[in-house]
Amino acid sequence: MTVTIYDVAREANVSMxxxxxxxxxxxxVKPVTRKKVLNTIQELGYRPNAVARGLASKKTTTVGAxxxxxxxxxxxxxxxGIEDIATMYxxxxxxxxxxQNKDKELQLINAMLxxxxxxxLFMGGDITxxxxxxxxxxxxxxxxxxxxDETNSIPSVNxxxxxxxxxxxxxxxxxxxxxxxxxxxxxxxxINKEKYNxxxxxxxxxxxxxxEDHILTGDYSYDSGIEAVNQLLAMDDVPTAVFVASxxxxxxxxxxxxxxxYKIPDDIEVFGFDNTRLATMVRPTLSTIVQPMYDxxxxxxxxxxxxxxKEEVEEKKVVLPHRIVERTSTK
Amino acid sequence: MTVTIYDVAREANVSMxxxxxxxxxxxxVKPVTRKKVLNTIQELGYRPNAVARGLASKKTTTVGAxxxxxxxxxxxxxxxGIEDIATMYxxxxxxxxxxQNKDKELQLINAMLxxxxxxxLFMGGDITxxxxxxxxxxxxxxxxxxxxDETNSIPSVNxxxxxxxxxxxxxxxxxxxxxxxxxxxxxxxxINKEKYNxxxxxxxxxxxxxxEDHILTGDYSYDSGIEAVNQLLAMDDVPTAVFVASxxxxxxxxxxxxxxxYKIPDDIEVFGFDNTRLATMVRPTLSTIVQPMYDxxxxxxxxxxxxxxKEEVEEKKVVLPHRIVERTSTK
DNA sequence: ATGAAAGCGCTAACAA
DNA sequence: TTGTTAGCGCTTTCAT
Numbered sequence: 001m002t003v004t005i006y007d008v009a010r011e012a013n014v015s016m017x018x019x020x021x022x023x024x025x026x027x028x029v030k031p032v033t034r035k036k037v038l039n040t041i042q043e044l045g046y047r048p049n050a051v052a053r054g055l056a057s058k059k060t061t062t063v064g065a066x067x068x069x070x071x072x073x074x075x076x077x078x079x080x081g082i083e084d085i086a087t088m089y090x091x092x093x094x095x096x097x098x099x100q101n102k103d104k105e106l107q108l109i110n111a112m113l114x115x116x117x118x119x120x121l122f123m124g125g126d127i128t129x130x131x132x133x134x135x136x137x138x139x140x141x142x143x144x145x146x147x148x149d150e151t152n153s154i155p156s157v158n159x160x161x162x163x164x165x166x167x168x169x170x171x172x173x174x175x176x177x178x179x180x181x182x183x184x185x186x187x188x189x190x191i192n193k194e195k196y197n198x199x200x201x202x203x204x205x206x207x208x209x210x211x212e213d214h215i216l217t218g219d220y221s222y223d224s225g226i227e228a229v230n231q232l233l234a235m236d237d238v239p240t241a242v243f244v245a246s247x248x249x250x251x252x253x254x255x256x257x258x259x260x261x262y263k264i265p266d267d268i269e270v271f272g273f274d275n276t277r278l279a280t281m282v283r284p285t286l287s288t289i290v291q292p293m294y295d296x297x298x299x300x301x302x303x304x305x306x307x308x309x310k311e312e313v314e315e316k317k318v319v320l321p322h323r324i325v326e327r328t329s330t331k
Numbered sequence: 332m333t334v335t336i337y338d339v340a341r342e343a344n345v346s347m348x349x350x351x352x353x354x355x356x357x358x359x360v361k362p363v364t365r366k367k368v369l370n371t372i373q374e375l376g377y378r379p380n381a382v383a384r385g386l387a388s389k390k391t392t393t394v395g396a397x398x399x400x401x402x403x404x405x406x407x408x409x410x411x412g413i414e415d416i417a418t419m420y421x422x423x424x425x426x427x428x429x430x431q432n433k434d435k436e437l438q439l440i441n442a443m444l445x446x447x448x449x450x451x452l453f454m455g456g457d458i459t460x461x462x463x464x465x466x467x468x469x470x471x472x473x474x475x476x477x478x479x480d481e482t483n484s485i486p487s488v489n490x491x492x493x494x495x496x497x498x499x500x501x502x503x504x505x506x507x508x509x510x511x512x513x514x515x516x517x518x519x520x521x522i523n524k525e526k527y528n529x530x531x532x533x534x535x536x537x538x539x540x541x542x543e544d545h546i547l548t549g550d551y552s553y554d555s556g557i558e559a560v561n562q563l564l565a566m567d568d569v570p571t572a573v574f575v576a577s578x579x580x581x582x583x584x585x586x587x588x589x590x591x592x593y594k595i596p597d598d599i600e601v602f603g604f605d606n607t608r609l610a611t612m613v614r615p616t617l618s619t620i621v622q623p624m625y626d627x628x629x630x631x632x633x634x635x636x637x638x639x640x641k642e643e644v645e646e647k648k649v650v651l652p653h654r655i656v657e658r659t660s661t662k
Numbered sequence: 663a664t665g666a667a668a669g670c671g672c673t674a675a676c677a678a
Numbered sequence: 679t680t681g682t683t684a685g686c687g688c689t690t691t692c693a694t
Contacts (some may be wrong), residue, residue, distance in 0.1 A: 004687055007572065015665040020689060030663060041445070046470065050446045051385045052687030054669045060382060062425065071411040071625075073404065080402040083428050094393065095426040097414050115381045115393070115423065137376065222612050251612050258614060281553050281582050281609070283589060294402075335671055351673065361679060383671030386686045431687045 003044045012040040023048055054116060062092040062114030063119040063304060068100045072220075072277045073248065074293055077125060078146060081297025082121055089305045092117070100125045105133050119304045120176045123147050125189040127154060139306030145300035146293070150189035152317060155307065157300040159322040161191050164289045165198025167324055168243050168271050171287075173206055175331060177241035177269065181214040183228045183253060185245040193247055195273070214239050218249050225252020226259075233260055241269040241330075247276045250286055254329060269330040284328035291322055332500055334375045343371040354379055361463030385447060394450040394635060399431045403551075404607045405624055406454065409477060412563040412628025413452055420636045422449070428479065431456045437465050442548060444469045445525025450635045454478050456520045460487060472638030476631035477624070479521035483648060486638065488631040490653040495620045496656055499574050499602050506662060508600065512545040513557045516576040526576055526604070535628050545570055549580050556583020557590075564591055572600040572661075578607045581617055585660060589617035600661040615659035622653055 005023070009016040014037060022037045029037075040046075044117055044214060054060040055199055067075050079095065082267050086093050098105045105124055109131070112120055120135070120142045127149040135142045135154065144156035182199050183190045196215075203210040216231055219223030225244060229252065233241060244250035250272035254264050262268055264284055270277060272288035279286040299318055306313050335355070341348040345368060352360050353368040360368075371377075385391040396413055396594055398406050410426065417424050425443060429436045430472055435523040436455055440462070443451055451466070451473045466473045466485065470565055475487035513530050516523045527546075536542040549555030556575060560583065561602055563570060575581035581603035585595050595615055603610060603619035610617040637644050 002687095006687075016688080017667095018663085018688085019680070021664085024689085028663060033663080047445055047469075048440070049386075049687050051391060052670090054382045054688040055380075055386050056674085056687075058670075058689095069411070070401065070414065071404075071407045072405075073402075076402045076404075076407040079426075080400070080428065083401065083426070087427070092425050092427065092442065095410075096415070096418070096423065098409065110378070111423065114378055137415055138378075186669055202623050222608070236414070248612075255612070255614055277553070281579075281586070282613070285585055337671075346671080348674085348681060348683095349679085355673085364679080381669050383686090384673070386688085387671075387673040389673095389686075405668095450688090538691060 001051075003046045005046070006048070007039065008040055008044055008046050011044060012037045012225065020287075058116075060116050060118055061090055062094055062115070063121060063301075063308075064094045064096070064104060064108075064112040064115070064117040065121040065123075066096055066098050066108050066112075067123045068125075069097055073278060074154050074274055077293040078123065078297040078309060080294070081294035081299075082132060082301045083297075085298045085301035085305070089301075089314050091305070098124055102128070102130070106130060109134045110182070113140065119143070119308045121145055121304060126150070139200050141304060142156050143300045143304040144308070145293075146191075147309055148194070150190055153314070153323075155316040155318075157296050157303060157320065159291050159296070159320050161194035162274070163199070164291070164322045165195040165243070166202050167198075168289055169199045169202035170206070170244060171324060172241040172269060172271055172330070173202055173208060175269070177239070177271070179211065179214070179237055179239040179241075180219070181216070181232050181239035181242040183216050183225065183244040183249055184218050185218065188219050192245065199243065211237075218245070218252075220246045220249055222248050222252040225249035226256035227252075227285040229253040229256035230260070233257065233262070239268065241271070243271045243273075245273050247272040247274045247278045247286060247288055250288070250329075251278055251282050252284060254284070254286070265331045271330060275325060279325075279327065283328075287327045287330040288325055290325050291323055292320055295320055308325065333472075334377045335380070336377070339368065339371055339375055339377050341386075342375060342432040343368045374527055375503050381641055389447075391447050391449055392421055393425055393446070393448050394452060394632075394639075395425045395427070395439070395446070395448040396452040396454075397427055397429050397436060397439050397443075399456075400428055401426065401464060401474070404609060405577070405605055408624040409454065409608065409628040412625035412630075413476070413632045414537075414628075414642045416636075418631035420632075420634070429455055433572045440465045444471065450639045451509040452476055452631055452635060457481065470513070472635060474631045474638070476623040476636045477522075477622075477627050478622070480509075481526070486634060486644070486647040487626050488634060488649040488651065490622050490627070490651050492525035493529040493532070495604070495622070495653045496526040496574070497533050498529075499531035499604070499620055500530045500590045501537070501554075502655060503574060503600060503602055503661070504533055504539060506572070506600070508570070510568055510570040510572075512546070512547070512563050512570035512573040513549050514549050514556065514573060514575045514580055515553050516549065518548050518589070520650060523576065541570075549576070549583075551580055553578045553579050556580035557587035560587035561591070562590065564593070570599065572602070572603070574602045576604050578603040578605045578619055580610055581619065581660075582613050585613060585617070596662045602661060605654060610616055610658070612632065613660075618658045618661040620653055621656050626651055
């Protein structure tokens with residue numbers, strides 16, 4: 001029923017090896033033969049079976065991507081970068097959501113390995129020894145995107161979160177804000193710790209004292225931003241500036257404050273992180289750290305292709321540049 | 332090097348058939364044998380090769396998903412619904428972006444067919460004959476999600492766009508708005524035409540005359556919303572209410588109007604479409620049509636599993652309910 | 663430039 | 679309950 005390479009060979013009076021050659025663009029085929037084969041491929045409507053090819057060649061030209069949540073604006077943008085470069089290099093992506101759940105992550109890695117992916121792109125919280133073990137239980141290359149690996153044993157693409165947080169905090173401090181708040185993300189991830197470190201360093205270097213009470217935790221969501229700012233506003237000494245670990249939470253902070261009658265940035269300056277599309281979809285528009293999500297995904301995928309081709313890789317830990325974009329949520 | 336089913340069989344002193352049975356949970360295995368096999372699987376670190384299995388069984392337990400743009404909030408949410416149900420039924424998803432480009436779509440369908448996916452989930456603009464042909468060039472089931480198929484030849488999951496637009500328009504009209512605007516999406520897609528039809532019908536049923544000049548077109552983006560509202564505001568008779576074909580554009584409309592000093596909803600009422608998370612991430616919050624994106628994805632995937640299992644399907648064209656949610660962008 | 667043939671690792675009859 | 683065997687559709691030496 002389905003037409004195979006063998007059918008084509010028979011119809012074209014050549015061997016299946018020859019058909020395979022023309023399908024794969026092998027130059028060792030006489031032009032006339034090639035044409036003949038191409039014709040009967042057309043006639044029969046032959047479509048190569050990638051599964052059979054994968055079994056024979058031990059290459060599937062598909063890579064696995066493990067992502068916390070594709071419906072998050074941040075990761076969706078990252079995924080787009082991955083996908084575009086993957087397409088460029090003729091790879092397909094098997095995409096799965098992990099919700100940053102470690103067991104799920106481990107299980108997904110295994111499932112992708114079973115499917116014989118040629119490589120894995122991993123986005124998540126932290127990389128534990130178990131992750132590393134799981135990765136090494138097969139020899140396919142792995143690249144981390146926007147994900148921290150404390151041991152530095154796995155190639156990765158990130159920005160310098162500590163420096164970014166430091167700069168954002170300094171920016172706010174330099175404007176004369178004495179009382180500052182920080183809405184951090186879920187606090188047990190390394191990336192979040194880096195942001196915290198940067199925040200602290202800015203105070204330290206300016207010999208300013210930092211109020212730990214003004215450091216709150218959210219889950220990166222809009223609602224948690226509203227919640228956090230409400231807590232801040234209920235305090236005796238309301239901060240005049242807030243650095244927020246994600247844009248979406250920052251929107252929550254802005255609206256939460258506005259809903260209580262505070263003026264942004266006059267009463268409170270708000271600074272975000274990521275520069276997702278949300279940053280300009282709010283009034284006042286959000287000053288934030290530009291983290292090139294799309295590029296992180298794209299570079300990570302590109303890096304992975306190099307590993308998959310066994311090319312020489314100059315730097316295994318890529319740190320992409322970040323910068324501050326000043327908009328109207330800060331003075 | 333890689334351990335195969337054969338290695339396990341040898342080590343466990345059974346045939347590969349038995350190992351296969353154990354791996355696939357076939358009950359016809361003596362518990363003792365099963366245990367023995369399971370043990371040596373553990374010892375050897377055997378991992379089943381899904382590609383080989385796919386070749387032998389002609390099932391890959393992966394489905395292809397063709398989506399216009401994963402970085403769009405709307406589609407990302409849809410994709411999450413698809414993914415969750417796919418996981419539930421042990422399927423993996425090969426995800427690709429089409430940018431609604433027909434050639435790309437056709438090519439992606441082909442690529443997925445080559446990879447022997449067990450089914451295809453398609454999201455896009457319209458379904459042309461070429462699409463249908465391409466789909467039928469293989470016998471794998473296809474389900475459309477949030478995508479219009481004029482011929483109704485392919486199973487699909489949608490809401491009633493015409494009715495939704497009709498209700499939104501009526502809602503605004505019933506409030507006494509005489510001059511209304513409509514910011515539509517790219518106008519050559521069927522879904523968009525449905526929305527237009529609903530808009531028109533609302534006027535007709537109320538015997539109100541509709542001003543075609545107040546119907547503008549955007550590309551669903553925030554910026555195009557700003558642009559469109561600026562055009563509206565430049566007119567002699569500025570409308571007092573605007574129905575916008577997507578939430579993101581609606582945010583643009585709100586901010587564009589606010590930036591020019593208009594009060595929402597006092598001067599202009601704004602009504603969106605989709606009820607993406609954006610709808611509550613703006614001030615005033617957006618009244619909109621609730622389109623259950625996640626559910627559309629989930630239901631579409633569920634439907635696809637039925638077709639893949641050759642189960643009986645009661646309704647091939649699923650129309651999910653929609654509703655209006657009134658927030659503060661309308662009076 | 664072309665063909666023959668041996669797998670790739672597994673499933674699924676069919677036997678036993 | 680277990681084993682034998684013939685493919686699944688292709689790639690890839692190795693000959694010719």
